[in-house]
Amino acid sequence: MDILLVGPSKSGKTSIQRVVFKKLSPHESFFLPPTMSVETLTVENNPNVQFTIKDFPGNKEFDAEADRAILEQTGAIIYVFDAQIGDIEESCGKLKDIIAEASKVNEKIYYEVFVHKVDSDLYQNDDQKMEVYNDFQREIRNELKEADINVNITFYLTSIYDHTIFDALSKIVQKLFPFVEHLIEMLNSLHTSCGVEKAFIFDIISKIFIATDSSPVDITHYEICSELIDVLIDMSCIYGKDNLKFDEESSTTIKLKKGDNADDEAGNTYLYLKEVDEYLVLVCLIGEEEFQKKHLINYNINLLKQSLKEIFAKK
Amino acid sequence: MATQDSEKVQKVLLMGRAGSGKTSMRSIIFANYLARDTYRFTFTVDINRSRVRFLGNLVLSLWDCGGQGLFMEQYFQSQKDQIFKNVEVLIYVFEVVSKEPDKDLEYYKNCLAALEDLSQGAKIFCMIHKMDLIADSMRDKVFEQKQQEIIDVSKDFDVTCFRTSIWDETLYKAWSDIVNILLPNVQDLKSSLKDFCDANSADDVVLFEKYTFLVIANHDNIGHKDDHRFEKISNIIKQFKLSCIKTNFQFESMTFKNSYFTAFVEEFTSSTYIMVISSDPDVETEAISFNIKASRDYFENLVTDSLGSS
Numbered sequence: 272m273d274i275l276l277v278g279p280s281k282s283g284k285t286s287i288q289r290v291v292f293k294k295l296s297p298h299e300s301f302f303l304p305p306t307m308s309v310e311t312l313t314v315e316n317n318p319n320v321q322f323t324i325k326d327f328p329g330n331k332e333f334d335a336e337a338d339r340a341i342l343e344q345t346g347a348i349i350y351v352f353d354a355q356i357g358d359i360e361e362s363c364g365k366l367k368d369i370i371a372e373a374s375k376v377n378e379k380i381y382y383e384v385f386v387h388k389v390d391s392d393l394y395q396n397d398d399q400k401m402e403v404y405n406d407f408q409r410e411i412r413n414e415l416k417e418a419d420i421n422v423n424i425t426f427y428l429t430s431i432y433d434h435t436i437f438d439a440l441s442k443i444v445q446k447l448f449p450f451v452e453h454l455i456e457m458l459n460s461l462h463t464s465c466g467v468e469k470a471f472i473f474d475i476i477s478k479i480f481i482a483t484d485s486s487p488v489d490i491t492h493y494e495i496c497s498e499l500i501d502v503l504i505d506m507s508c509i510y511g512k513d514n515l516k517f518d519e520e521s522s523t524t525i526k527l528k529k530g531d532n533a534d535d536e537a538g539n540t541y542l543y544l545k546e547v548d549e550y551l552v553l554v555c556l557i558g559e560e561e562f563q564k565k566h567l568i569n570y571n572i573n574l575l576k577q578s579l580k581e582i583f584a585k586k
Numbered sequence: 587m588a589t590q591d592s593e594k595v596q597k598v599l600l601m602g603r604a605g606s607g608k609t610s611m612r613s614i615i616f617a618n619y620l621a622r623d624t625y626r627f628t629f630t631v632d633i634n635r636s637r638v639r640f641l642g643n644l645v646l647s648l649w650d651c652g653g654q655g656l657f658m659e660q661y662f663q664s665q666k667d668q669i670f671k672n673v674e675v676l677i678y679v680f681e682v683v684s685k686e687p688d689k690d691l692e693y694y695k696n697c698l699a700a701l702e703d704l705s706q707g708a709k710i711f712c713m714i715h716k717m718d719l720i721a722d723s724m725r726d727k728v729f730e731q732k733q734q735e736i737i738d739v740s741k742d743f744d745v746t747c748f749r750t751s752i753w754d755e756t757l758y759k760a761w762s763d764i765v766n767i768l769l770p771n772v773q774d775l776k777s778s779l780k781d782f783c784d785a786n787s788a789d790d791v792v793l794f795e796k797y798t799f800l801v802i803a804n805h806d807n808i809g810h811k812d813d814h815r816f817e818k819i820s821n822i823i824k825q826f827k828l829s830c831i832k833t834n835f836q837f838e839s840m841t842f843k844n845s846y847f848t849a850f851v852e853e854f855t856s857s858t859y860i861m862v863i864s865s866d867p868d869v870e871t872e873a874i875s876f877n878i879k880a881s882r883d884y885f886e887n888l889v890t891d892s893l894g895s896s
């Protein structure tokens with residue numbers, strides 16, 4: 272399953288690919304040269320969670336015939352729009368052309384728009400972000416309507432300088448794997464049976480989460496879980512043996528007490544990480560009281576681990 | 587409770603040309619900023635003075651001196667006495683890629699001359715900063731060269747140079763070394779950490795200052811190969827700590843494991859965190875946890891004593 276990154280030159284496609292999948296630090300993206308030919312990168316940390324990112328040169332146009340082979344393989348097309356200098360009308364025209372050609376070949380493609388670089392002084396508050404977001408959305412809907420094309424598009428506000436880019440890519444990757452639905456069910460039952468507040472399953476290398484329970488995602492929760500993975504990996508690189516960073520016994524327990532500004536109701540919380548499959552970890556937030564029943568939690572995590580193995584075996 | 591008398595105030599001057607990164611580094615180390623948030627800083631007008639408390643009783647009076655030409659001129663004339671008197675530490679920040687390297691050195695020499703007049707015992711540190719802008723393969727060479735230039739103009743002054751960047755752990759290394767020099771009795775603390783390490787057959791034990799996560803003291807029982815590991819850990823845990831603050835939490839304790847090691851990071855004395863690494867399969871992790879708690883009070887006093895008597 273391929274994910275294509277397309278859009279105008281300099282809109283940030285290569286930066287996104289490098290920051291998320293090659294751990295480039297965001298400020299270093301400044302030095303990236305323009306992409307001259309398509310760059311392919313396959314994520315295969317876990318054999319059952321494999322996908323390919325194709326980073327295209329700027330302004331790549333698609334043709335139903337010439338690009339048939341590419342489009343047949345495609346699961347999602349991400350159009351990256353530079354919210355700092357991009358021209359909405361021009362971009363929407365180009366995106367419409369891409370959709371028109373691609374949908375001739377493959378009706379199953381998901382279309383995703385990143386309203387990207389919303390991190391400069393232009394976008395200090397949410398109203399300003401929502402304004403471009405809405406303008407873009409309105410414009411592309413009109414374009415598609417005029418051209419009589421009927422597809423669904425999902426929009427995201429993104430920046431490589433924070434966690435929004437990881438959140439957006441996680442949501443897209445999740446669309447590509449049917450087994451994600453089962454994972455969500457299992458995480459929901461962890462929620463009901465053990466009182467786990469929020470649970471994510473992460474690909475530990477890319478820090479993409481491939482599933483979370485159905486309660487809404489608070490981006491700060493994602494952030495703290497992903498930050499926790501960073502600490503675990505660094506610690507394991509330094510103190511693990513022979514660069515063996517991650518194994519079946521990898522785990523983390525963190526006790527958080529409420530800060531000085533928290534509401535009175537907020538209690539202490541635990542962050543708990545366990546390995547569930549090759550390079551996949553479960554990270555959850557659990558209240559202090561619920562965490563006392565750690566054996567119950569571990570028991571349920573083991574069940575989850577078993578079912579995960581069965582799902583993967585069936586594939 | 588600490589009384590006013592037991593407080594020890596040390597004046598630290600942060601100097602360097604405009605845009606060299608003074609405000610950025612102090613905000614990251616002492617005010618919980620992330621590196622990526624510093625691009626918003628506008629220039630510092632005149633002098634920004636702040637007081638930061640370190641290890642409970644040590645108070646650093648940080649003078650962040652705006653580096654624009656106009657202000658600089660005044661520092662050496664009308665404001666000279668006020669600025670250069672009673673200075674304990676001078677930290678001079680050189681931007682590694684500078685448009686006017688000669689002028690940087692000129693201002694630096696002026697600072698040294700002023701200290702010679704007014705604060706003879708002051709300790710001098712130079713940060714060769716924004717090293718991330720130099721290609722990896724060139725960093726050693728560029729640093730050596732800059733360092734030599736600085737030593738050449740420093741004459742009789744003993745100066746320590748650091749290579750730094752806000753984008754990696756080097757900033758923590760430099761500041762940890764600097765604050766360590768302000769702790770005259772840190773030796774006792776170190777030998778007690780050794781005892782603690784031995785008693786728990788641990789591999790590595792470190793004390794971090796609670797708010798900055800700078801390294802105070804450590805003991806290494808196995809001769810670890812990575813000399814920069816603590817600064818890496820400071821950097822990464824500080825990031826984690828900032829995420830906690832955003833969600834209105836503070837972390838009290840953490841354990842990290844894989845099949846080979848267990849790492850504990852816990853709130854320890856009122857002004858420190860401790861990290862203990864164990865890979866001995868015969869040692870119960872609960873025992874280490876217990877020993878950490880049991881030795882808190884003992885270390886509380888040692889930490890206070892490390893500041894020396896005022």
Ligand SMILES: Nc1nc2c(ncn2[C@@H]2O[C@H](COP(=O)(O)OP(=O)(O)OP(=O)(O)O)[C@@H](O)[C@H]2O)c(=O)[nH]1
Nearest residue numbers: 280281282283284285286300301305306329430431
């Ligand atoms: N402020 C900000 N700048 C970004 C962001 N993402 C990318 N950039 C910058 O945008 C510029 C162009 O980035 P690239 O990733 O090379 O753009 P591209 O889309 O791959 O360009 P082509 O390969 O020419 O099509 C770089 O200077 C990046 O540092 C972002 O989220 N915020």
Ligand SMILES: Nc1nc2c(ncn2[C@@H]2O[C@H](COP(=O)(O)OP(=O)(O)O)[C@@H](O)[C@H]2O)c(=O)[nH]1
Nearest residue numbers: 604605606607608609610624625627716751752
């Ligand atoms: N690349 C890079 N930029 C830095 C570094 N430190 C600071 N900066 C940037 O340099 C600019 C000026 O920093 P500032 O702290 O205001 O400098 P000051 O005038 O000395 O206080 C800001 O845009 C910072 O983001 C660094 O280590 N590397």
Ligand SMILES: [Mg+2]
Nearest residue numbers: 284285305306
């Ligand atoms: Mg590119």
Ligand SMILES: [Mg+2]
Nearest residue numbers: 608609629630
């Ligand atoms: Mg400044």
